[in-house]
Amino acid sequence: MPQTCHVALIGQKFMGRAHSNAWAQVGHFFDLPLLPERSLICARDAAELRDFAARWGWQRTTTDWREVAADDTIDLVDIGTPNDMHREQAVAMLEAGKHVACEKPLAGTLDDARVMAQAAKRSKRSKTFVWFNYRRCPALALAHRLVQQGKLGTIYHVRATYLQSWGGPNVPLIWRFQRKVAGSGAHGDLNAHIVDLARFLTGDEIVEVHGAVARTFIRERALPGGGGGGKIAGQKAGVRKGKSDVDDAVLFLASFRGGAVASFEATRVAAGHQNRNTIELNGSQGSLRFDFEDMNVLHYHEGFDTSATSGWTRIMCTAAEHHPYAANWWPDAHVLGYEHGFINMAADVLRVLGGKRPEVPLPDFADAYETQRVLEAALLAAKERRAVKLSEVK
Numbered sequence: 510m511p512q513t514c515h516v517a518l519i520g521q522k523f524m525g526r527a528h529s530n531a532w533a534q535v536g537h538f539f540d541l542p543l544l545p546e547r548s549l550i551c552a553r554d555a556a557e558l559r560d561f562a563a564r565w566g567w568q569r570t571t572t573d574w575r576e577v578a579a580d581d582t583i584d585l586v587d588i589g590t591p592n593d594m595h596r597e598q599a600v601a602m603l604e605a606g607k608h609v610a611c612e613k614p615l616a617g618t619l620d621d622a623r624v625m626a627q628a629a630k631r632s633k634r635s636k637t638f639v640w641f642n643y644r645r646c647p648a649l650a651l652a653h654r655l656v657q658q659g660k661l662g663t664i665y666h667v668r669a670t671y672l673q674s675w676g677g678p679n680v681p682l683i684w685r686f687q688r689k690v691a692g693s694g695a696h697g698d699l700n701a702h703i704v705d706l707a708r709f710l711t712g713d714e715i716v717e718v719h720g721a722v723a724r725t726f727i728r729e730r731a732l733p734g735g736g737g738g739g740k741i742a743g744q745k746a747g748v749r750k751g752k753s754d755v756d757d758a759v760l761f762l763a764s765f766r767g768g769a770v771a772s773f774e775a776t777r778v779a780a781g782h783q784n785r786n787t788i789e790l791n792g793s794q795g796s797l798r799f800d801f802e803d804m805n806v807l808h809y810h811e812g813f814d815t816s817a818t819s820g821w822t823r824i825m826c827t828a829a830e831h832h833p834y835a836a837n838w839w840p841d842a843h844v845l846g847y848e849h850g851f852i853n854m855a856a857d858v859l860r861v862l863g864g865k866r867p868e869v870p871l872p873d874f875a876d877a878y879e880t881q882r883v884l885e886a887a888l889l890a891a892k893e894r895r896a897v898k899l900s901e902v903k
Protein backbone atom coordinates (compact mmCIF):
# COMPACT_ATOMS: atom_id res chain seq x y z
CA MET A 510 0.00 0.00 0.00
CA PRO A 511 1.42 3.42 -0.91
CA GLN A 512 1.83 5.82 1.98
CA THR A 513 0.25 9.27 2.08
CA CYS A 514 1.89 12.62 1.33
CA HIS A 515 -0.10 15.46 2.89
CA VAL A 516 0.09 18.39 0.49
CA ALA A 517 -0.62 22.08 1.15
CA LEU A 518 -0.90 24.45 -1.79
CA ILE A 519 -0.45 28.24 -1.58
CA GLY A 520 -2.15 30.08 -4.48
CA GLN A 521 -5.47 29.32 -6.14
CA LYS A 522 -5.47 31.10 -9.48
CA PHE A 523 -3.67 30.06 -12.67
CA MET A 524 -1.04 27.77 -11.14
CA GLY A 525 -3.41 26.93 -8.29
CA ARG A 526 -5.69 25.25 -10.82
CA ALA A 527 -2.85 23.55 -12.73
CA HIS A 528 -1.36 22.15 -9.51
CA SER A 529 -4.68 21.17 -7.93
CA ASN A 530 -5.47 19.22 -11.08
CA ALA A 531 -2.05 17.54 -10.96
CA TRP A 532 -2.42 16.41 -7.34
CA ALA A 533 -5.98 15.24 -8.05
CA GLN A 534 -5.09 13.25 -11.18
CA VAL A 535 -1.65 11.84 -10.53
CA GLY A 536 -2.74 8.82 -8.47
CA HIS A 537 -5.18 7.77 -11.20
CA PHE A 538 -2.47 7.41 -13.83
CA PHE A 539 0.76 6.51 -12.02
CA ASP A 540 1.74 3.71 -9.63
CA LEU A 541 3.47 5.65 -6.89
CA PRO A 542 5.22 4.96 -3.60
CA LEU A 543 3.28 7.88 -2.05
CA LEU A 544 -0.21 9.12 -2.81
CA PRO A 545 -1.00 12.83 -2.35
CA GLU A 546 -3.77 14.00 -0.07
CA ARG A 547 -5.08 17.49 -0.84
CA SER A 548 -5.00 18.56 2.80
CA LEU A 549 -4.79 22.35 2.96
CA ILE A 550 -5.18 25.20 0.46
CA CYS A 551 -4.17 28.79 1.17
CA ALA A 552 -4.85 32.04 -0.73
CA ARG A 553 -5.93 35.56 0.10
CA ASP A 554 -9.63 35.67 -0.78
CA ALA A 555 -11.61 33.59 1.75
CA ALA A 556 -14.85 33.39 -0.25
CA GLU A 557 -13.16 32.38 -3.52
CA LEU A 558 -11.04 29.93 -1.59
CA ARG A 559 -14.03 28.06 -0.13
CA ASP A 560 -15.51 27.55 -3.61
CA PHE A 561 -12.12 26.57 -4.99
CA ALA A 562 -11.51 24.04 -2.21
CA ALA A 563 -14.92 22.44 -2.78
CA ARG A 564 -14.38 22.24 -6.55
CA TRP A 565 -10.88 20.75 -6.36
CA GLY A 566 -11.26 18.56 -3.28
CA TRP A 567 -9.05 20.39 -0.78
CA GLN A 568 -9.97 19.38 2.78
CA ARG A 569 -9.20 22.61 4.64
CA THR A 570 -8.57 26.29 3.81
CA THR A 571 -6.66 29.19 5.32
CA THR A 572 -5.91 32.75 4.25
CA ASP A 573 -2.74 32.86 6.40
CA TRP A 574 0.21 31.03 4.86
CA ARG A 575 2.00 30.98 8.23
CA GLU A 576 -0.64 28.51 9.40
CA VAL A 577 0.70 26.16 6.70
CA ALA A 578 4.20 26.35 8.19
CA ALA A 579 2.81 25.72 11.67
CA ASP A 580 0.72 22.70 10.62
CA ASP A 581 2.61 19.58 11.69
CA THR A 582 0.46 17.30 9.54
CA ILE A 583 1.72 18.81 6.25
CA ASP A 584 4.59 17.01 4.46
CA LEU A 585 4.92 18.96 1.20
CA VAL A 586 4.17 22.64 0.54
CA ASP A 587 3.48 23.63 -3.04
CA ILE A 588 4.04 27.36 -3.68
CA GLY A 589 2.07 28.98 -6.53
CA THR A 590 2.19 32.63 -5.45
CA PRO A 591 3.69 35.69 -7.21
CA ASN A 592 7.50 35.77 -7.32
CA ASP A 593 8.06 38.21 -4.46
CA MET A 594 6.40 35.75 -2.03
CA HIS A 595 8.53 32.71 -2.90
CA ARG A 596 11.48 33.49 -0.63
CA GLU A 597 9.61 34.19 2.60
CA GLN A 598 7.21 31.30 2.16
CA ALA A 599 9.78 28.74 0.99
CA VAL A 600 12.29 29.56 3.73
CA ALA A 601 9.59 29.35 6.42
CA MET A 602 8.43 25.97 5.11
CA LEU A 603 11.99 24.63 4.96
CA GLU A 604 12.64 25.84 8.52
CA ALA A 605 9.47 24.01 9.56
CA GLY A 606 10.96 20.81 8.10
CA LYS A 607 8.66 20.52 5.08
CA HIS A 608 9.46 19.54 1.51
CA VAL A 609 8.85 22.43 -0.90
CA ALA A 610 7.79 22.49 -4.56
CA CYS A 611 8.00 26.12 -5.69
CA GLU A 612 6.81 27.71 -8.92
CA LYS A 613 9.32 29.24 -11.32
CA PRO A 614 11.21 31.51 -11.49
CA LEU A 615 12.78 30.43 -8.21
CA ALA A 616 12.43 34.09 -7.17
CA GLY A 617 12.06 37.58 -8.58
CA THR A 618 15.65 38.53 -7.67
CA LEU A 619 18.99 36.76 -7.49
CA ASP A 620 19.30 37.73 -3.80
CA ASP A 621 16.03 36.00 -2.96
CA ALA A 622 17.00 32.97 -5.03
CA ARG A 623 20.35 32.71 -3.23
CA VAL A 624 18.68 32.82 0.19
CA MET A 625 16.30 30.07 -0.91
CA ALA A 626 19.10 27.88 -2.27
CA GLN A 627 21.05 28.37 0.97
CA ALA A 628 18.00 27.51 3.09
CA ALA A 629 17.51 24.34 1.04
CA LYS A 630 21.14 23.40 1.56
CA ARG A 631 20.88 23.97 5.33
CA SER A 632 17.76 21.87 5.63
CA LYS A 633 18.96 18.29 5.89
CA ARG A 634 15.52 16.64 5.87
CA SER A 635 13.66 18.62 3.22
CA LYS A 636 13.73 18.06 -0.52
CA THR A 637 13.07 20.95 -2.90
CA PHE A 638 11.60 21.07 -6.41
CA VAL A 639 10.91 23.87 -8.91
CA TRP A 640 8.01 23.67 -11.35
CA PHE A 641 9.91 23.91 -14.63
CA ASN A 642 7.06 21.86 -16.04
CA TYR A 643 8.20 21.84 -19.69
CA ARG A 644 10.96 19.35 -18.83
CA ARG A 645 8.14 16.88 -18.36
CA CYS A 646 6.59 17.15 -21.82
CA PRO A 647 7.30 13.69 -23.21
CA ALA A 648 8.88 15.21 -26.36
CA LEU A 649 11.37 17.25 -24.32
CA ALA A 650 12.08 14.39 -21.91
CA LEU A 651 12.83 12.29 -25.02
CA ALA A 652 15.08 15.05 -26.39
CA HIS A 653 16.99 14.98 -23.08
CA ARG A 654 17.45 11.20 -23.39
CA LEU A 655 18.58 11.37 -27.01
CA VAL A 656 21.22 13.97 -26.16
CA GLN A 657 22.37 11.85 -23.19
CA GLN A 658 22.66 8.86 -25.55
CA GLY A 659 24.95 10.92 -27.80
CA LYS A 660 22.54 11.06 -30.76
CA LEU A 661 23.47 14.68 -31.49
CA GLY A 662 27.21 14.26 -30.85
CA THR A 663 28.90 17.51 -29.85
CA ILE A 664 26.34 20.30 -29.48
CA TYR A 665 27.13 23.38 -31.60
CA HIS A 666 23.97 25.51 -31.34
CA VAL A 667 21.09 26.05 -28.93
CA ARG A 668 18.35 28.30 -30.33
CA ALA A 669 15.51 29.06 -27.96
CA THR A 670 12.58 31.44 -28.14
CA TYR A 671 9.58 31.93 -25.90
CA LEU A 672 7.12 34.22 -27.67
CA GLN A 673 3.77 35.26 -26.23
CA SER A 674 1.33 37.98 -27.22
CA TRP A 675 -0.86 38.63 -24.18
CA GLY A 676 1.09 41.69 -22.94
CA GLY A 677 -0.15 44.32 -25.40
CA PRO A 678 -0.89 47.97 -24.51
CA ASN A 679 -4.46 47.33 -23.35
CA VAL A 680 -3.53 44.90 -20.59
CA PRO A 681 -3.77 46.56 -17.16
CA LEU A 682 -0.96 46.85 -14.63
CA ILE A 683 -1.30 43.39 -13.04
CA TRP A 684 1.51 42.10 -10.77
CA ARG A 685 3.41 40.68 -13.73
CA PHE A 686 4.21 44.25 -14.86
CA GLN A 687 5.39 45.42 -11.43
CA ARG A 688 9.09 44.95 -10.73
CA LYS A 689 8.70 44.92 -6.93
CA VAL A 690 6.41 41.87 -7.23
CA ALA A 691 7.60 40.05 -10.37
CA GLY A 692 11.31 41.02 -10.35
CA SER A 693 11.38 41.18 -14.13
CA GLY A 694 8.95 40.78 -17.04
CA ALA A 695 9.20 38.37 -19.97
CA HIS A 696 12.75 37.59 -18.82
CA GLY A 697 12.05 35.93 -15.45
CA ASP A 698 8.75 34.59 -16.70
CA LEU A 699 9.72 33.12 -20.08
CA ASN A 700 13.51 33.16 -20.46
CA ALA A 701 13.58 31.29 -17.12
CA HIS A 702 11.83 28.36 -18.83
CA ILE A 703 14.05 28.24 -21.91
CA VAL A 704 17.30 28.72 -19.97
CA ASP A 705 16.21 25.82 -17.76
CA LEU A 706 15.39 23.76 -20.86
CA ALA A 707 18.71 24.58 -22.53
CA ARG A 708 20.63 23.49 -19.40
CA PHE A 709 18.44 20.38 -18.99
CA LEU A 710 18.69 19.28 -22.61
CA THR A 711 22.42 19.87 -23.07
CA GLY A 712 23.42 18.78 -19.56
CA ASP A 713 25.86 21.69 -19.80
CA GLU A 714 26.25 25.06 -18.05
CA ILE A 715 26.31 28.55 -19.54
CA VAL A 716 29.63 30.24 -18.77
CA GLU A 717 29.24 33.60 -20.51
CA VAL A 718 26.55 35.97 -21.74
CA HIS A 719 28.00 37.90 -24.69
CA GLY A 720 25.38 40.59 -25.00
CA ALA A 721 21.74 41.29 -24.25
CA VAL A 722 18.94 43.70 -25.06
CA ALA A 723 16.11 44.39 -22.62
CA ARG A 724 13.19 46.61 -23.72
CA THR A 725 10.09 48.00 -22.10
CA PHE A 726 7.83 49.08 -24.97
CA ILE A 727 4.74 49.87 -22.91
CA ARG A 728 5.76 52.11 -20.02
CA GLU A 729 2.33 53.00 -18.66
CA ARG A 730 -0.66 50.76 -18.13
CA ALA A 731 -4.13 51.30 -16.71
CA LEU A 732 -4.42 50.36 -13.04
CA PRO A 733 -6.54 47.21 -12.62
CA GLY A 734 -10.15 47.91 -11.66
CA GLY A 735 -10.10 45.54 -8.73
CA GLY A 736 -7.86 42.98 -7.02
CA GLY A 737 -4.24 42.41 -7.84
CA GLY A 738 -4.51 38.94 -9.32
CA GLY A 739 -2.73 37.84 -12.44
CA LYS A 740 -5.63 36.42 -14.43
CA ILE A 741 -6.10 38.69 -17.39
CA ALA A 742 -9.61 37.70 -18.40
CA GLY A 743 -11.94 39.62 -16.12
CA GLN A 744 -9.33 42.23 -15.18
CA LYS A 745 -11.08 45.53 -15.67
CA ALA A 746 -8.80 48.38 -16.58
CA GLY A 747 -9.41 51.55 -14.61
CA VAL A 748 -8.90 55.08 -15.93
CA ARG A 749 -5.84 55.91 -13.83
CA LYS A 750 -2.46 54.79 -15.09
CA GLY A 751 0.66 53.46 -13.39
CA LYS A 752 4.23 52.74 -14.43
CA SER A 753 5.13 49.38 -15.94
CA ASP A 754 8.74 48.92 -14.85
CA VAL A 755 9.55 45.43 -16.17
CA ASP A 756 10.90 44.37 -19.55
CA ASP A 757 8.44 43.39 -22.30
CA ALA A 758 11.20 41.58 -24.22
CA VAL A 759 14.76 40.36 -23.51
CA LEU A 760 17.13 38.80 -26.07
CA PHE A 761 20.63 37.51 -25.35
CA LEU A 762 23.53 35.43 -26.68
CA ALA A 763 25.53 32.99 -24.58
CA SER A 764 28.17 30.23 -24.60
CA PHE A 765 28.16 26.87 -22.86
CA ARG A 766 31.21 25.37 -21.13
CA GLY A 767 31.30 22.61 -23.78
CA GLY A 768 31.64 25.20 -26.56
CA ALA A 769 28.05 25.44 -27.84
CA VAL A 770 26.69 28.90 -28.65
CA ALA A 771 23.14 29.85 -27.71
CA SER A 772 20.51 32.48 -28.40
CA PHE A 773 17.50 33.22 -26.20
CA GLU A 774 14.54 35.47 -26.93
CA ALA A 775 11.53 36.10 -24.69
CA THR A 776 8.67 38.49 -25.32
CA ARG A 777 5.04 39.01 -24.36
CA VAL A 778 4.29 41.35 -27.27
CA ALA A 779 4.84 39.11 -30.32
CA ALA A 780 1.32 39.40 -31.73
CA GLY A 781 0.19 36.11 -33.24
CA HIS A 782 2.46 33.94 -31.07
CA GLN A 783 0.38 32.79 -28.15
CA ASN A 784 2.63 30.33 -26.35
CA ARG A 785 5.45 29.63 -28.80
CA ASN A 786 8.06 27.98 -26.60
CA THR A 787 10.60 26.60 -29.07
CA ILE A 788 14.04 25.09 -28.74
CA GLU A 789 16.40 23.64 -31.31
CA LEU A 790 19.74 21.92 -30.81
CA ASN A 791 22.23 21.34 -33.64
CA GLY A 792 25.14 18.96 -33.06
CA SER A 793 27.88 17.12 -34.92
CA GLN A 794 25.60 14.09 -35.46
CA GLY A 795 22.21 15.73 -35.97
CA SER A 796 19.54 18.12 -34.74
CA LEU A 797 16.41 18.20 -32.58
CA ARG A 798 13.68 20.83 -32.54
CA PHE A 799 10.52 21.36 -30.49
CA ASP A 800 7.61 23.80 -30.49
CA PHE A 801 5.22 23.72 -27.53
CA GLU A 802 2.29 24.70 -29.76
CA ASP A 803 2.73 21.19 -31.24
CA MET A 804 3.83 19.69 -27.94
CA ASN A 805 3.41 15.99 -28.67
CA VAL A 806 5.94 16.15 -31.50
CA LEU A 807 9.75 16.16 -31.52
CA HIS A 808 11.58 16.73 -34.82
CA TYR A 809 14.86 14.89 -35.35
CA HIS A 810 17.34 15.26 -38.21
CA GLU A 811 20.14 12.73 -38.55
CA GLY A 812 23.61 13.97 -39.49
CA PHE A 813 24.48 16.23 -42.39
CA ASP A 814 23.01 13.97 -45.07
CA THR A 815 21.93 15.89 -48.17
CA SER A 816 20.49 13.01 -50.20
CA ALA A 817 17.16 13.35 -52.02
CA THR A 818 15.32 11.71 -49.12
CA SER A 819 17.06 13.46 -46.24
CA GLY A 820 14.92 15.60 -43.95
CA TRP A 821 13.37 15.95 -40.54
CA THR A 822 11.70 12.95 -38.87
CA ARG A 823 8.47 13.94 -37.13
CA ILE A 824 8.26 11.83 -33.94
CA MET A 825 4.85 11.57 -32.27
CA CYS A 826 6.02 11.08 -28.67
CA THR A 827 3.11 8.96 -27.46
CA ALA A 828 4.43 5.39 -27.85
CA ALA A 829 4.29 3.50 -24.54
CA GLU A 830 7.33 1.35 -25.31
CA HIS A 831 9.58 4.21 -26.41
CA HIS A 832 8.63 7.57 -24.97
CA PRO A 833 8.94 8.99 -21.45
CA TYR A 834 5.65 9.06 -19.49
CA ALA A 835 3.69 7.68 -22.48
CA ALA A 836 2.98 4.32 -20.82
CA ASN A 837 0.98 6.15 -18.13
CA TRP A 838 -1.35 7.81 -20.62
CA TRP A 839 -3.38 6.90 -23.68
CA PRO A 840 -2.90 4.72 -26.79
CA ASP A 841 -0.56 6.02 -29.53
CA ALA A 842 -1.32 9.52 -30.82
CA HIS A 843 -4.13 10.09 -28.31
CA VAL A 844 -2.33 13.29 -27.51
CA LEU A 845 -1.45 15.07 -24.27
CA GLY A 846 -1.94 18.73 -23.34
CA TYR A 847 -0.61 21.49 -21.06
CA GLU A 848 -1.87 19.91 -17.84
CA HIS A 849 0.00 16.64 -18.39
CA GLY A 850 3.40 18.29 -17.82
CA PHE A 851 2.20 19.21 -14.32
CA ILE A 852 0.75 15.76 -13.64
CA ASN A 853 3.99 14.13 -14.83
CA MET A 854 5.91 16.47 -12.54
CA ALA A 855 3.69 15.65 -9.56
CA ALA A 856 4.40 11.96 -10.27
CA ASP A 857 8.15 12.54 -10.27
CA VAL A 858 8.00 14.60 -7.06
CA LEU A 859 6.11 11.77 -5.32
CA ARG A 860 8.54 9.18 -6.71
CA VAL A 861 11.51 11.11 -5.32
CA LEU A 862 9.81 11.65 -1.93
CA GLY A 863 9.07 7.91 -1.90
CA GLY A 864 12.73 7.04 -2.53
CA LYS A 865 12.40 6.28 -6.27
CA ARG A 866 14.00 7.90 -9.32
CA PRO A 867 12.17 10.48 -11.45
CA GLU A 868 11.62 9.74 -15.14
CA VAL A 869 14.05 12.56 -16.02
CA PRO A 870 15.97 14.85 -13.62
CA LEU A 871 13.93 17.22 -11.46
CA PRO A 872 15.22 20.74 -10.79
CA ASP A 873 15.78 21.55 -7.11
CA PHE A 874 16.53 24.98 -5.60
CA ALA A 875 20.28 24.61 -6.28
CA ASP A 876 19.59 23.82 -9.92
CA ALA A 877 17.08 26.67 -10.33
CA TYR A 878 19.59 29.04 -8.71
CA GLU A 879 21.96 28.31 -11.63
CA THR A 880 19.20 29.32 -14.06
CA GLN A 881 18.64 32.48 -12.01
CA ARG A 882 22.37 33.34 -12.27
CA VAL A 883 22.13 33.15 -16.07
CA LEU A 884 19.07 35.44 -16.02
CA GLU A 885 20.97 37.90 -13.82
CA ALA A 886 24.02 37.81 -16.12
CA ALA A 887 21.76 38.70 -19.07
CA LEU A 888 20.22 41.65 -17.20
CA LEU A 889 23.69 42.87 -16.26
CA ALA A 890 24.86 42.49 -19.88
CA ALA A 891 21.87 44.54 -21.08
CA LYS A 892 22.30 47.24 -18.45
CA GLU A 893 26.07 47.65 -18.83
CA ARG A 894 26.20 46.89 -22.57
CA ARG A 895 28.98 44.33 -22.20
CA ALA A 896 29.75 40.61 -22.03
CA VAL A 897 29.33 39.05 -18.57
CA LYS A 898 31.08 35.91 -17.38
CA LEU A 899 28.97 33.72 -15.11
CA SER A 900 31.88 33.68 -12.66
CA GLU A 901 31.03 37.36 -11.97
CA VAL A 902 27.50 36.48 -10.85
CA LYS A 903 27.42 34.84 -7.43
Ligand SMILES: NC(=O)c1ccc[n+]([C@@H]2O[C@H](COP(=O)([O-])OP(=O)(O)OC[C@H]3O[C@@H](n4cnc5c(N)ncnc54)[C@H](O)[C@@H]3O)[C@@H](O)[C@H]2O)c1
Nearest residue numbers: 520521522523524552553589590591592612613614738739
Ligand atom coordinates in the same frame (compact mmCIF):
# COMPACT_ATOMS: atom_id res chain seq x y z
N1 LIG B 1 5.21 26.82 -14.64
C1 LIG B 1 4.60 27.67 -15.44
O1 LIG B 1 4.57 27.50 -16.64
C2 LIG B 1 3.95 28.88 -14.85
C3 LIG B 1 2.86 29.48 -15.49
C4 LIG B 1 2.25 30.59 -14.87
C5 LIG B 1 2.74 31.08 -13.68
N2 LIG B 1 3.83 30.48 -13.11
C6 LIG B 1 4.37 30.99 -11.83
O2 LIG B 1 3.44 30.68 -10.78
C7 LIG B 1 3.43 31.70 -9.79
C8 LIG B 1 2.00 32.21 -9.63
O3 LIG B 1 1.55 32.70 -10.88
P1 LIG B 1 -0.02 32.70 -11.24
O4 LIG B 1 -0.09 33.05 -12.68
O5 LIG B 1 -0.67 31.45 -10.75
O6 LIG B 1 -0.49 33.95 -10.37
P2 LIG B 1 -1.99 34.37 -10.02
O7 LIG B 1 -1.96 35.83 -9.82
O8 LIG B 1 -2.92 33.77 -11.02
O9 LIG B 1 -2.26 33.65 -8.61
C9 LIG B 1 -1.53 34.00 -7.47
C10 LIG B 1 -2.18 33.37 -6.26
O10 LIG B 1 -1.33 33.63 -5.13
C11 LIG B 1 -2.16 34.01 -4.03
N3 LIG B 1 -1.38 34.84 -3.12
C12 LIG B 1 -0.71 35.99 -3.41
N4 LIG B 1 -0.12 36.46 -2.30
C13 LIG B 1 -0.43 35.60 -1.29
C14 LIG B 1 -0.15 35.56 0.09
N5 LIG B 1 0.57 36.50 0.68
N6 LIG B 1 -0.63 34.51 0.82
C15 LIG B 1 -1.36 33.54 0.23
N7 LIG B 1 -1.66 33.55 -1.08
C16 LIG B 1 -1.22 34.56 -1.82
C17 LIG B 1 -3.30 34.75 -4.66
O11 LIG B 1 -4.40 34.78 -3.75
C18 LIG B 1 -3.57 33.90 -5.92
O12 LIG B 1 -4.42 32.83 -5.59
C19 LIG B 1 4.42 32.77 -10.27
O13 LIG B 1 5.68 32.55 -9.67
C20 LIG B 1 4.53 32.50 -11.78
O14 LIG B 1 5.77 32.90 -12.33
C21 LIG B 1 4.41 29.41 -13.66
